[in-house]
Amino acid sequence: MSLRLGAMLPEVLRHLFKKPATVQYPFQKIGVPKGFRGKPVMDPNLCIGCQMCVRDCPSEALEIHKESESTDEAGKVTKRFSMTFYLDRCSHCAQCAEVCPKKAIHMDTEFEDAAFDRGALKLTYK
Amino acid sequence: MSTFILPVGPQHPALKEPTSFRFMVDGETVVDADLRLGYNHRGIEKGCEERTYIQDLYMLERVCGICSNVHMTVFAQGVEKLMGIEPPKRGLFIRCLMGELERVHSHLLWLGVAGHEVGFDTFFMYTWRDREIVEDILEMISGNRVNYGMQTFGGVRRDLDEMQIKKALEGIAALKARTPYYLNIGATEPTLVARIAGVGKLPKEKALELNAAGPTTRASGVDFDVRKDDPYAGFGEHIPFNIVTDEGGDVLARVVVRAKELMESYNICEFILKNLPAGEIRVKAPRKVPEGEVVSRAEAQRGECIHYIRSNGSDKPDRVKVRAPTLANWPATLYMLRGGYVADIPIVMAAIDPCLSCTDRMAVISDVRKGTEQVMDWEGLRRYGIEFHRKRGIKL
Numbered sequence: 398m399s400l401r402l403g404a405m406l407p408e409v410l411r412h413l414f415k416k417p418a419t420v421q422y423p424f425q426k427i428g429v430p431k432g433f434r435g436k437p438v439m440d441p442n443l444c445i446g447c448q449m450c451v452r453d454c455p456s457e458a459l460e461i462h463k464e465s466e467s468t469d470e471a472g473k474v475t476k477r478f479s480m481t482f483y484l485d486r487c488s489h490c491a492q493c494a495e496v497c498p499k500k501a502i503h504m505d506t507e508f509e510d511a512a513f514d515r516g517a518l519k520l521t522y523k
Numbered sequence: 524m525s526t527f528i529l530p531v532g533p534q535h536p537a538l539k540e541p542t543s544f545r546f547m548v549d550g551e552t553v554v555d556a557d558l559r560l561g562y563n564h565r566g567i568e569k570g571c572e573e574r575t576y577i578q579d580l581y582m583l584e585r586v587c588g589i590c591s592n593v594h595m596t597v598f599a600q601g602v603e604k605l606m607g608i609e610p611p612k613r614g615l616f617i618r619c620l621m622g623e624l625e626r627v628h629s630h631l632l633w634l635g636v637a638g639h640e641v642g643f644d645t646f647f648m649y650t651w652r653d654r655e656i657v658e659d660i661l662e663m664i665s666g667n668r669v670n671y672g673m674q675t676f677g678g679v680r681r682d683l684d685e686m687q688i689k690k691a692l693e694g695i696a697a698l699k700a701r702t703p704y705y706l707n708i709g710a711t712e713p714t715l716v717a718r719i720a721g722v723g724k725l726p727k728e729k730a731l732e733l734n735a736a737g738p739t740t741r742a743s744g745v746d747f748d749v750r751k752d753d754p755y756a757g758f759g760e761h762i763p764f765n766i767v768t769d770e771g772g773d774v775l776a777r778v779v780v781r782a783k784e785l786m787e788s789y790n791i792c793e794f795i796l797k798n799l800p801a802g803e804i805r806v807k808a809p810r811k812v813p814e815g816e817v818v819s820r821a822e823a824q825r826g827e828c829i830h831y832i833r834s835n836g837s838d839k840p841d842r843v844k845v846r847a848p849t850l851a852n853w854p855a856t857l858y859m860l861r862g863g864y865v866a867d868i869p870i871v872m873a874a875i876d877p878c879l880s881c882t883d884r885m886a887v888i889s890d891v892r893k894g895t896e897q898v899m900d901w902e903g904l905r906r907y908g909i910e911f912h913r914k915r916g917i918k919l
Contacts, residue, residue, distance in 0.1 A: 400716060402714075405645055405646070408704075429662075430662055430663045430666065432663075432681065433662070433666050434667050452575070453578065455577075455579075490670070490672045492581065495680065496577075504666070
């Protein structure tokens with residue numbers, strides 16, 4: 398292989414006439430793929446309060462609280478649970494969604510989650 | 524001969540992460556080099572002892588941003604050994620695939636960084652543009668671009684569908700067509716060759732003696748690769764590949780080895796994607812791990828990555844020790860720097876692809892003159908801190 402000066406020059410000149418490799422974010426956005434791990438969203442109707450997500454969360458970003466407990470005429474006990482979720486601690490690993498036995502948690506595709514106020518990152522699902 | 528000590532770090536504009544170098548220089552020549560680690564201690568190992576195995580998996584993934592998947596793989600396969608479970612074949616193949624895709628992204632990143640360190644920013648721009656292709660594949664498969672979170676005890680967390688396989692193959696074909704061009708540029712562009720040929724020499728016997736790892740040692744002609752020598756995941760069975768070595772032992776050889784390893788990784792990825800066995804991707808893993816100890820290793824992009832795990836029968840490990848490949852490469856780097864020029868320091872250091880925060884574990888303060896070592900507990904450290912500030916007239 399012989400050395401030649403400016404070996405990359407033809408490639409560089411060719412690229413002068415190509416469109417840029419980047420997009421003008423935030424005016425132009427590339428979508429995220431189907432399985433993207435955004436923030437967890439919880440459906441309180443499905444939650445049974447087993448605390449598996451709380452136990453497995455590596456960054457302790459979840460809390461499950463019992464909201465109400467009612468007994469109907471047939472003696473069936475219905476419990477409702479809420480989830481407090483701290484987005485500022487979340488590492489988006491989706492372990493909570495994976496471990497949930499009732500599939501009450503799923504990850505959304507939202508990626509612009511930043512906020513100026515830490516309080517705005519505390520979310521409650523009930 | 525009069526020498527002058529040139530301190531670099533712990534905080535220095537040229538360093539990306541904190542560490543402390545002392546270069547003994549005679550004019551422009553580096554006579555001797557010394558290194559002090561321990562400025563980036565994050566307490567990950569101790570943290571692991573206080574969390575469950577599942578939580579540790581994600582914490583150890585964050586030992587490094589570039590080789591996140593390798594740390595997860597090593598920990599997962601170590602714990603699997605303790606649990607006595609064997610992941611299904613499809614799971615192991617996907618495990619290998621993630622490892623190779625990660626190697627591709629890391630080597631492309633490194634090629635760019637090497638170009639940047641020697642002032643060849645055009646090279647950096649093109650390799651990083653192409654790196655986006657593999658990043659997109661990783662994001663498509665795992666749902667994230669950096670911390671993929673793919674490995675778990677008993678296999679992998681996500682399966683591949685036909686559409687993903689097709690897209691991944693297209694991406695790899697594009698990269699495969701592109702990479703020989705970089706290899707060609709690396710070997711024929713005279714300004715680049717003049718800058719990196721003969722710089723940071725590491726002869727084969729020194730590479731063995733100083734226990735260098737990964738592409739650094741392979742560029743000195745040592746054909747060691749954990750994938751071949753102690754096969755893990757799917758490598759032992761059916762995945763064919765060749766170890767890339769070069770006899771040069773200089774920075775140019777390290778560029779060539781990494782560029783050729785890229786081609787090998789593309790072949791491995793294509794093989795896995797085309798021959799993915801059918802079946803399950805994971806088996807169920809218990810929460811508690813039986814008592815025992817294990818050493819687990821894998822070939823990271825930068826070399827051999829080792830985890831030592833000791834379990835006590837509970838759901839939390841008793842001890843986790845992480846040996847990142849950069850630690851193995853430091854003695855060799857100090858050897859390479861000796862006799863070189865001050866201007867060569869950045870590229871010689873960059874050539875091992877260092878990752879300082881991966882490397883930093885517990886540091887023991889030793890007084891070299893007195894030959895004493897000192898270990899402080901939390902309370903002692905607190906008292907020392909208060910005393911330190913009080914002596915300097917700061918009221919606490």
